[in-house]
Amino acid sequence: MRLIFCLLVAAASANLLADDGYRLWLRYDPIADTQLRNTYARQLGRLYVEEGTDTTSATLAVTLRELRNGLQGLLGSGMLTGTSEDGKPGLTLARVSDGEVGPEGYRLQQNAGGLRLSASDDAGFLYGTFHLLRLLQTGSSLDGLDNTEEPAKEIRILNHWDNLDGTVERGYAGFSIFDWHTLPEVIDQRYIDYARACASVGINGSVVTNVNANALIFRDDYLDKAAALADVFRPYGIKLYLTARFSAPMELGGLDTADPLDADVIAWWKEKADEIYKRIPDFGGFVVKANSEGQPGPNEYGRTHAQGANTLADALAPHGGIVMWRAFVYGSNPDDDRAAQAYDEFVPLDGQFRDNVLVQVKNGPIDFQPREPFSPLFGATPETPLLLELQITKEYLGQGTHLVGLAPLFAEVLDADTYRGGAGHTVASTVTGLAGVSNVGTDRNWTGHPFNQADWYAFGRLAWEPTLTPEAIYTEWAAMTWSHTAAVQDAVTEMLLASREICVNYMTPLGLAHLMATGHHYGPGPWVANLGRPEWNPAYYHRADSAGIGFDRTATGSNAVAQYAPEVRDRFADPATCPEDLLLWFHHLPWDYQMDSGNTLWTELCLKYQSGVEGTEWLAEKWAALEGEVDAERFTEVSQLLKVQQREAAWWRDASLAYFRSLNGLPLPEGVPEPAHDVEYYKGLRYPYAPGIAPQW
Incomplete structure (x- = not known):
């Protein structure tokens, strides 16, 4: 026996x-x-x-x-x-x-x-x-x-926020997989396996350098290194792209200006494009971050984004290249609503961009939050093609340690109806392609948390076919990654589908946003209000005081809601019809505002935080039941990370409620425990070595 x-x-x-x-x-x-x-x-x-x-x-x-x-x-x-x-x-x-x-x-x-x-x-x-x-x-x-x-979108591209020194901005899976020091001679097997993985889900482009760009990438020796990567990618149907620093003609070319209308600047970009295509005949083009967060751009010379983009586009056009010009911009006027600024800057430029320029727009109007409404830019520039930019890495979603499946977030924005031109004009139908900020690094499993692989996979599958459901995608991924057993596939899929809403609840429920501590964005910091620019402060976004909470974006506030089509505007502008999961994004409401559940706003907010914490406990229990059904190595790794997530979810709940209660003096509802510490304790926490912060070039 x-x-x-x-x-x-x-x-x-x-x-x-x-x-x-x-x-x-x-x-x-x-x-x-x-x-x-x-x-x-x-x-x-x-x-x-x-x-x-x-x-x-x-x-x-x-x-x-x-x-x-x-x-x-x-x-x-x-x-x-x-x-x-x-x-x-x-x-x-x-x-x-x-x-x-x-x-x-x-x-x-x-x-x-x-x-x-x-x-x-x-x-x-x-x-x-x-x-x-x-x-x-x-x-x-x-x-x-x-x-x-056939692919629904022509452009399906990963954006790597990787620096030439090997660090990765907002990266939580080790260092950059691209070793610029040993290229072009050393072709790491990981480059080939990366290309295989991208091709397997239909990704056909890779931007291998950070949007906070370094002009050095255009130096001859670095172009030779880039060409070696392009040679690896080419058999897998992947074009290589580079980020272009707008001031490169000065920093690398020795010119005294980067004015896009200056004849010498125009000539420099044309010559540089010719040099690149001699090395990389199928080079895809440039991604540009300009006049944003300290990055140089055309505004410094009194020129528009269109004029800046067109100079680079003209240099690439003879070779078939494109410019992807990011719309992630915001000014310093404290009276302006940051959520409205990209629309204000780019809609007036519609029709002024060259045919080979695409404006790259983040899914929401602010910055990759756990939940945002779709950006009003989608559908608002009929003469300018747009790319949808999604974040696969988890800058604002627990970084590398939380299990948060992003396919529901991706699908939420893709399926959103802009009503630009009538009902049925979804975000998916208005964009030319998708760009995803990569979560890949040198960690042995590529993405840090084993479940983060699902987001890379989901991005590629949705870029190929935006009508796929998150459930179908996750079921595929679970079967291919974890087990042929139906019980394992069902459990993994259920965890991924529920996890994003769990994260929203313990971080930013009911439409709150940008409550993360500043700089590193690790952990809660809703009390921060002393930074130089108003929109750098979490307090700017929630505007909580003794009377209420939320950002008024209706006609009585910033009126950013007016940037949406009337059908969307009217739904968001009325708190009675605004989806509750976006309520505090568009409305500043009293703490005793009556919610659909019959609870006051304060009670509902507290219960949402508690629900998020309980959700992480459910994730851990669900995973624990799979012991012996999946390999022990990855089972243990995920189990340990789920413990981190449980601890940090409780931290989010306790710190946030301790702070908001210090403003309104209200008791916690039944079922929500007292915070472990007072608000001053949470304010005093410091994380100078939080991951994902890379040098700004």
Whole structure:
């Protein structure tokens, strides 16, 4: 009996081998269901290439390698090269016209017991292969399969806030994966695996330098280094982009001005673009942060954002490059509402940008908060293409230690109806592409918290197809990353779907925003009100006093709500119709304001904070129930991080309520415990070495 027991334990453990997370969702472990594995093997045992389909390109080479490695791992058997005489099932690659399948698209269909993968370009074969492997990893039936997919958005790009010294601004997973010191000679395997991971979810661009840019990247030796990265990315359908520092003509070129209308400046940018394209023929273009948070820009010379962007766009245009000009700007006028400033600056410029300029807009009007309304810029510039910028890294969401699934946040903004031009004009339908601020670093598992991988995955999947649901995306990710077991997949998906709202509740409930401590944005700091610029102060955003709380953005306040289409404006402007999860974003209300629940605003606010803390306890319990169902290495890592999240959620609740109660003097409702310390204790906490703060260049 003991021998039989040991054999059973060994068999069970074989499926739970230690896993450090490096393989992400591309694990390709053997499919546990023997019958299903054998069915797949029969359907995909041979590879056929239809006449006229060239497989000699670099992209087809990595595609076939991925296919063979994936099938070897999943099925335990290789793939034979078939010929027309075989007459046996297999996978047939067929190149077709772009009229049948569009750029980067593919068609997967059952074919005489096997499958046919059709594409009009190499990228389509690559993406189709990853789709096929995803079907196998998730245990999907191939019977009757006939699926044509083309990306909904042309631009699907990661923005790395990585500095040339290896630090990562707002990065919580180690240092930059790009080692500029050893490039171009040393090509780390991680560069290749990064490109594989991006391609597997449809990401087709990478900006490898920080938006707080360093002009040094345009020096000849650094361009050679960038070209080496571009060579790695190219077979995986990924274009390389760089951030451009607006003052580079002065800092690198020795000019005495960066005025975008100056002839020498224009010539410098043109020459620099020519130099880049000699090294990187498929270079994507520039991302620019200008006249924002100390970054230089055209306003210093009395020029507009359009004039600044157009000079760079003209330099790139002959080569097919684009400029992604960020709309993250805010002035220093204390009378201006920061939430209104991007709209005020960019809407008057609509129609003045070159055709190869895209304005890159954050999902909300402020700055990557746990919840914001969608930016009113979406749909408001019909003559100017926009990119939606989303943050995958967790600057304001617990940084690297909290489990917070961001697919619900991404979907929330993508699905938001702007009503620009009538009902049905969602944010997704108004943007040309998506840009995601990367959460990748040198941590062995890439993203710090193992669950943070899900946000990288979700961004790519939604950039490819914005109508996908968070539940569908997370179910895929769970199956590919954690287990073939339905119970594990269901639990992981449920945790991810609930976690964002849990985070909102213990950080910024009912539409509060930007309560994070300043600078590092780690932990709560709603009391901070002494900084030089008004909009740097958390107190600026909640405006709490003895009488009430919230930012009045209606006609009696800043009137920022007027920037939305009338249907949206009217809903947000009335507290009776404003969604309660945005109530204090748009309204300053008394503490005894009656909520839909029948509670006062103060009671509801306290209960939301408490609900967030209890939510972290639920996450920990849900995860604890999976012990023995997932590998011990990652199980322990997640368990430990969930303890950190529980502690910090309680800190958020206690510090926030202690501060607000110091203003209103109200008792806590039943079920909400007294803060562990008084407000002065929380005010005295200091974190000079909080992660994610990088040098400003």
